[in-house]
Amino acid sequence: MVSEERGCRFCGKKIEEVKSSVYAAAGEWLSEDLWKDSGELCNQCLENRARLAMMYMHEVNR
Known part of the structure; x- marks a missing residue:
């Protein structure tokens, strides 16, 4: 079985x-x-998304 990249x-x-x-x-x-x-x-983009959400998405961080 070949996994797709x-x-x-x-x-x-x-x-x-x-x-x-x-x-x-x-x-x-x-x-x-x-x-x-x-x-x-990817992991780096997931990490960046989480950091940006903590800084700017106050409605989600309650």
Whole structure:
């Protein structure tokens, strides 16, 4: 069975299944529950999304 290499929809990097940090896990939660694009972002973009959400999405952080 050949696995298809998937690239991040934002930066094109390889998507790894293992989340490397709590920020990546938080970004994955946001991608599942808020943006509905789970599985389409790399760890770095997930981490960036989580950090930006903490800074700017006050309505979600309550």
